[in-house]
Amino acid sequence: MKEANILVVDDNKNVLSALEILLQLEYRSVKTIRTPHELTSFAGLKGVDIILLDMNFSAGVNSGNEGLFWLKEVKKRAPQISVIMMTAYGTIELAVKALKEGAEDFILKPWKNEKLLNTVKSAWLIKKSKNEIDSLNKKQNNLKQEINLHKNIIIGKSPALNEVLKLTRKVAKTDVNVLITGENGTGKELIARELHRMSLRSQEVFINVDMGSISENLFESELFGHVKGAFTDAKVDRAGKFETADGGSLFLDEIGNLSLPMQAKLLSAIQNRSIVRVGANKIIPVDIRLISATNSDLQGMVQDGKFREDLLYRLNTIQIKVPPLREREGDIEILADFFLQNFSRKYGKHGLRMAPNVIEKLRGHTWPGNIRELRHTIERAVILSEGDILHTGDFLMQSTTQPKEKDLFSLSLEEMELVMIQQALERYDGNFTAAAEQLGVSRQTLYNKVHKMKKNG
Incomplete structure (x- = not known):
């Protein structure tokens, strides 16, 4: 029928x-x-x-x-x-x-x-046939948007970064599973995309899955797909991420966030190199290059019984450790200049430049949020800039030594307010709207307070 x-x-x-x-x-x-x-x-x-x-x-x-x-x-x-x-x-x-x-x-x-x-x-x-053509065109457009959205390049010349890129080039031409580790904001996804770009699968798709954002009840549907009627909202047949990535690379970000039951299902798919859609019995073979990433200590999680050792061995054929920004000597200045040029164009503030002592201040910060923190710091400075030169007071960075609870009473009300604003902006990656909502003030009030703090140095 x-x-x-x-x-x-x-x-x-x-x-x-x-x-x-x-x-x-x-x-x-x-x-x-x-x-x-x-x-x-x-x-x-x-x-x-x-x-x-x-x-x-x-x-x-x-x-x-x-x-x-x-x-x-x-x-x-x-x-x-x-x-x-x-x-x-x-x-x-x-x-x-x-x-x-x-x-x-x-x-x-x-x-x-x-x-x-x-x-x-x-x-x-x-x-x-028309529906299939429309679907293919839509998929192609989505992929083009995805590619254009992520036309990021790896910036830096430090020895630490060069070592990572050297290892990346060595393993790119193989099909071995790669585990990328490193702190938040170090650029693990960029390394994953570089692996795909230099691989023999570079003409095929690169599918990125944030494992931390997938709820347990939707895990199988998202990764393996489902057939119509498999559950209440399954209105049509749908391919999962494994099937979509067939022939290309599948990047599983935040792999350390998976529960043990989800780990077992993932291990089965990796071992068998096949999946079964939810609600179906048909086995579908998949040919993928698997790349994973985490900021967690998976070996420690194995010892604590929170991560399957057999899954770790499957993921970790080759491990690439991305260094934090504080270990990339000389790259802070290069990245800061790169972000400054980008955001100056984006916000129509051409000709912006940094005062000589700004770089010294940037180098002296430990950047717990790594490249992501540096990017948001530069973007905030560009948005709030009023002249052609950015001074040290234009860069609002989270203090690396937050005051202990017992020290709070030694702070003035203005100093405590500064600490709260810094923490809120850092928590929400420089998003003034979200930070203002948390602090219980309007966005304009928060903007004015930050502007006043900058003027006061």
């Missing part, structure tokens, strides 16, 4: 009965209505695949104009529907006119069952 929804519109009850009996043996759903006026209120119109529409509904009228009118109405409301026109008073001119108005085909009454079934089948196959 073909997965199509058919609607027949005809004022002749015998015609409706005959077509319903004939078509319901071939198609999933066949519904009938006796007047085209019901089309305007038909609840499931957008879910209909093919409409068989009579061309004459008024007694004594054989021009076909009624059918052409309702053809146009259908196309206005649901242009994706394939419409096949039916009439007992057909002419070549009328058929041509119907096709010009968007009809898929034309059937003369009385029909021959075999011919009618072939006409409907042909319309269904054409519609399926």
Whole structure:
């Protein structure tokens, strides 16, 4: 039975009965209505695949104009529907006119069952092909957007970074599983993309999955896909990330956030190099290059019973450790200049430059948030800048030595306010709206306070 929804519109009850009996043996759903006026209120119109529409509904009228009118109405409301026109008073001119108005085909009454079934089948196959082409085009556009969104390049010349890139080049041409480790904000995803870019799979897709954002009840559906009806919201068949990445690279970020049950399911897919969609029994082989990343101590988690040792061995054929920014000597200045140029263009503040003592201040910070923290720090400075030169007071950075609770009473109210603002901005990666909401003030108030602090050094 073909997965199509058919609607027949005809004022002749015998015609409706005959077509319903004939078509319901071939198609999933066949519904009938006796007047085209019901089309305007038909609840499931957008879910209909093919409409068989009579061309004459008024007694004594054989021009076909009624059918052409309702053809146009259908196309206005649901242009994706394939419409096949039916009439007992057909002419070549009328058929041509119907096709010009968007009809898929034309059937003369009385029909021959075999011919009618072939006409409907042909319309269904054409519609399926169009749907597949639209789906492929949408996927291609999404992938292009994803690629353009992540046209990031790895910036830096430090020995520590060069060692990482050297190892990356060595393993890129192989298909071994790679585990990328490092602190938050060090650029683990960039290394993963560099691995893919230099691999033999570079012309295929790179699929990025944030494992920390996937809830346990949706884990299998997200990674392995599902079939229609597998659960309440499963309206259509859906491929998972493993299937989508077939032939390319699959990057599992924040792998240390998985629960033990989720780890077991992931291990099975990696070992068998195949998946089964939720609600199905069919085994689907997958050919992927697996790259994982974490800021957690997985070996320590294994010892604590929080991470499967056999899964760690599968993920960790090669480990690439990305150094923190504080260990990348000389890269802070290069990155700061790179971000300054980017954000100056983005916010239309051309000609901005940093005062000589700014770099000294940036070098003296330990950057617990690494490159991500540096990027947000530069962006904030550019947004709030008022002149052509950025001074040290324009860079609001989180103190690396936060006051202990017992020391808070030694701070002035203004100093305590500064600490709270710094912590809120750091927590929300420089997002003034989110930080202001946490602090219980308006965004403009927070902006004014930060501006005042900058002016006071």
